[in-house]
Amino acid sequence: MRTQSSNLSKPYSRTVKLTACAVGVAALLAAGVARSAEVEVLHYWTSGGEAKSAQVLKQMLDEKGDTWKDFAVAGGGGGNAMTALKTRVIAGNPPAAAQIKGPAIQEWGDEGVLVSIDDVAKHEGWDKLIPPQISSIMKYKGQYVAAPVNVHRVNWLWINADALKKVSAQPPATWDEFFKTADALQKAGIIPVAIGGQSWQEAETFETVALGVGGAAFYKKAFVQLDPATLKGPTMVKALETFKKIKAYTDKGQTGRDWNMATGMVITGKAAMQFMGDWAKGEFSVANKVPGKDYLCVPGPGSQNAYTFNVDSFAFFKVKSPDVQKGQKDLASLLLSPKFQEIFNLNKGSIPVRQGMDLSKFDACAHRSAADFTSSQARGTLVPSWAHDMVDTPAVEGAFYDVIGNYWSDDNETAQEAADKLAVAARTR
Known part of the structure; x- marks a missing residue:
């Protein structure tokens, strides 16, 4: 997901005389502490379902004899966390591991601050x-420097089941059906679409719309290849028009709203639908809601045969302490272990990145996600989420954010004007 912080250790002193026995116990404890690596981990999992997942990782690392040092930075898209990370790296004091992904891994590799964990990966x-x-x-110059923990599907539409029943509607499979249902919901006094007025949420919603309107081949040409003719062409204009049409079905209180607050609106029935990656499912789970009964998870209209993926991963930074280096390898090994993959992804709402896992404990949304991931791989419609740092450079992504955000907020800007700006933004360096 998008937007999301740091600390260190304590001296110990004692004035009370110790007996010979107590001295022996203290020495044993000191030896234990020396062997325990304090692994500082920067992440931005601070909402309900995400925080629960971070706690699982902490507990499992502790069980390996290491000490998790939490460096949590709030914010759903990771921007705040990346600012904190840059500050620490520039100061020469990086955390042992940080939640970063996509091209940013390569950029940190170019800076010479990442450490290879290829020995763990090969073993x-x-x-x-x-x-x-x-x-x-996850690799830099052919060697693993990061470990993935999951696969999030981004192109989901989350729906409050009761809201849909109130207007006697089925989950929309096309954009025509979507807007027809949205009209009915609005007439019934229900906010059709919950969204937070943050740039990454607007970008993510647009990404799903563009995939649904244009398909995977169009998506790849526009957002992966950054083809200028495609970025400002008629299909992009249609995608932008469809995206802007959604705004009429959102509420005026969206400015600055965090994504999980928007999910909460769907959970309580204040709103009916939300475009959001499957980390939203963690919020439904924390609220004890059941998929298929209380809420529905369906691909965004028109995107049933495609899959936008977002992968949470941890990159490992060069540190001097041998104990911390050992702790980094413990963490890397843990992240891909079957036990962690199962527990973590059940909490997070995502599916395991480790292939061949037993999914019997996972719910219907996860089974649909896993099946669609596999089928999209086979048909070539598995695409990285540009809105979630998986494909474009931060400069290009940020420029796209600006274009989409300005277009969403400016009622006078035309879709063609916005499309032309996307083509220019793609050239940002």
Whole structure:
């Protein structure tokens, strides 16, 4: 997901005389502390379902004999966390691991601050466990420097089941059906679409709309290849018009609203639908809501045969302490372990990135996600989420955010004007 912080250690002193026995116990404890690596981990999992997942990772690392040092930075898209990370790296005091992904991994690699964990990856056979579209992102110059923890599907539409029943509607499979249902919901006094007025949420919603309107081939040409003719062409104009049409079905209180607050509106029935990645499912789970009964998860209209993926991953930074280096390898090994993959992804709402996992404990939304991931791989419609740092450079992504955000807020800007600006933004360096 998008937007999301840091700390260190304590001296110990004692004035009370110790007996010979107590001295022996203290020495044993000191030896234990020396062996325990304090692994500082920067992440932005601070909402309900995400925070629960971070706690699981902490507990499992502690069980390995290491000490998790939490460095949590609030904010759903990671921007705040990346600012904090840059500050620490520039100061020469990076955390042991940080939640970063996509091209940013390569950029940190170019800075010479990442450490290889290839020995762990080779020993555990990561190349056979991780899909190639994802493993390539985790490597720098052919060596693993980061470990993925999950696969999020981004192009989901979350729906309050009762709201849909009130207007006697089915989950919309096309954009015509979507707007027809939105009209009915609005007449019934229900906010059709919940969204937070933050740039990454607007970008993510547009990304799903563009995939649904244009399909995977169009999506790749526009957002992966950054083809200027496609970015300002008629299909992009249609996608932008469809995106802007959604605004009439949102509420005026959206400015600055965090994504999980928007999900909460769907959970309580104040709103009916939300375009959001499957981390939203963690919020439904924390609220004890049941998929298929209380809420529905369906691909965004028109995107049933495609899959936008967003992968949470941790990159490892060069540190001097041998104990912390050992802790980094423990963490890397843990992240791909079957036990962690199951527990973590059940909490997070995502599916395991480790292939061949038993999914019997996972719900219907996860089974649909896993099946669609596999089928999209086979048909070539598995695409990285540009809105979630998986494909474009931060400069291009930020420029796209600006274009989409300005277009969403400016009622006078035309879709063609916005499309032309996207083509210019793609050239940002």
